Amino acid sequence: MKALILPVTRSNWSTTKGYELADVPAPTLNETKDPADAERVLLEPIYSGVCGTDKGIWFRKAFREGILHHLEQDKRDYFVMGHETLARITELGSAVKKAGRFQVGQVVSAESHIYCGVCEMCRAGNQHVCANERIIGVTWDGVFAEKVKLPANVLWPTDLDKIRPEVAAAQEPFGNAVHVCTPNMLGSNLKDSEMRGKTVAVFGCGTIGLFAILIARAMGASRIIGVEPNPKNKAKALSVGADKVIDP
Ligand SMILES: [Zn+2]
Ligand SMILES: [Zn+2]
Known part of the structure; x- marks a missing residue:
């Protein structure tokens, strides 16, 4: 093969x-x-x-x-x-x-x-x-x-x-992002998310970071700040819903 x-x-x-x-x-x-x-x-x-x-x-x-x-x-x-x-x-x-x-x-x-x-x-x-x-x-x-x-x-x-x-x-990298967004949540209900109403920082806005922004938002994060040096990834992070993206 x-x-x-x-x-x-x-x-x-x-x-x-x-x-x-x-x-x-x-x-x-x-x-x-x-x-x-x-x-x-x-x-x-x-x-x-x-x-x-x-x-x-x-x-x-x-x-x-x-x-x-x-x-x-x-x-x-x-x-x-x-x-x-x-x-x-x-x-x-x-x-x-x-x-x-x-x-x-x-x-x-x-x-x-x-x-x-x-x-x-x-x-x-x-x-x-x-x-x-x-x-x-x-x-x-x-x-x-x-x-x-x-x-x-x-x-x-x-x-x-x-x-x-x-x-x-792309479910494998998506799964990584779900994992980081759901610490200590094995078996519990996603609506009890620790993200609800919180400000969340996502360090690194490559594929997994971008997924994490979407997931954190869906889990109720009120403010999401990306930390990312690459201009392309920065723009993408904003386009998928980060409130702000800053340099590391
Ligand atoms: Zn991988
Ligand atoms: Zn083992």
């Missing part, structure tokens, strides 16, 4: 740039070889988004140790990049099939953190900071490819009658 890969080593990390369009073996589900595949699915990305993280890796300014460590641990030469996606399920592992939550042909998005489920952080409900985490498109083959293999527990069922597909592909 065609994929955008990051073929790096410890010695060429700082002298290379960008990704490589390559023909690589497509992922398969093989439960005899890897029993964990029972809990995974194969998908074909429909739309994938480009995140600031992708840009950071492109210029070799992000995730150096994480990527090199996991490549060495897995004895691999590359990871496939990309973690924001809307994708169609093409095959289910046996346990996923049995659980009945997902079907072949179903359209889903995905949470980008692949977690172990047994470490202290996972048990405390903080799977996004799992001690053994892999990140899709960083330390786990990602979605800038014709096929991707993901654990079913990171999939996010998506109803295309309610959201346009190209927008649905």
Whole structure:
């Protein structure tokens, strides 16, 4: 299959740039070889988004140790990049099939953190900071490819009658913004938001910050101040409803 890969080593990390369009073996589900595949699915990305993280890796300014460590641990030469996606399920592992939550042909998005489920952080409900985490498109083959293999527990069922597909592909960064706007709110009612009637500062008005402005407003913030140096992002922050944007 065609994929955008990051073929790096410890010695060429700082002298290379960008990704490589390559023909690589497509992922398969093989439960005899890897029993964990029972809990995974194969998908074909429909739309994938480009995140600031992708840009950071492109210029070799992000995730150096994480990527090199996991490549060495897995004895691999590359990871496939990309973690924001809307994708169609093409095959289910046996346990996923049995659980009945997902079907072949179903359209889903995905949470980008692949977690172990047994470490202290996972048990405390903080799977996004799992001690053994892999990140899709960083330390786990990602979605800038014709096929991707993901654990079913990171999939996010998506109803295309309610959201346009190209927008649905941005649910992962949107989820980050929801997370920052809802501290200590797991399981509670959104109308009890701590934002209601408050002045809220949003530090950084890139994609997630812009989403955070919209969410904070929807959750009742009375005044929203963006903190952002980039003139383009400043203008966008004002256009999505920030009352004021100041330099950091
Ligand atoms: Zn991202
Ligand atoms: Zn964990």
